[in-house]
Amino acid sequence: MARGGGMSEELKSCPFCGGESEVIKGHERATSREMRLFYRVFCRACQVRQLFHRSRKSAITAWNTRAGEENG
Numbered sequence: 655m656a657r658g659g660g661m662s663e664e665l666k667s668c669p670f671c672g673g674e675s676e677v678i679k680g681h682e683r684a685t686s687r688e689m690r691l692f693y694r695v696f697c698r699a700c701q702v703r704q705l706f707h708r709s710r711k712s713a714i715t716a717w718n719t720r721a722g723e724e725n726g
Contacts, residue, residue: 670702
């Protein structure tokens, strides 16, 4: 099962291969002097990763959203 990294909201497995997923936290350069924090979910098995998100919750929500499923 996928890890949530200590969050109460659990990550779903990878939508492509069913592998274990995890939240990655990193920094991106915004300007020559400013770095911004980002979060993204990464599949350990097939290496797929999502775009950057400004919050951990946003990254998890985006990863867990699947076409054809009802949220609730």
